[in-house]
Amino acid sequence: MPKYVIIGLAIPIILFILMNYWGKISDLTKNRILMVIFGIFFISIFVLLFLLMN
Numbered sequence: 001m002p003k004y005v006i007i008g009l010a011i012p013i014i015l016f017i018l019m020n021y022w023g024k025i026s027d028l029t030k031n032r033i034l035m036v037i038f039g040i041f042f043i044s045i046f047v048l049l050f051l052l053m054n
Contacts, residue, residue: 022030
């Protein structure tokens with residue numbers, strides 16, 4: 001139970017820090033961050049499909 005509280009607090013704090021610094025980082029870094037997020041999402045779809053087929 002305490003780990004869920006920590007996760008629940010960590011996500012808004014990370015999002016708040018990200019929103020504060022998003023305008024200050026360069027366009028290249030923004031593109032890299034978005035590519036990493038999209039890549040993780042894309043790979044997770046195939047992992048989920050693989051696990052559901054077995």
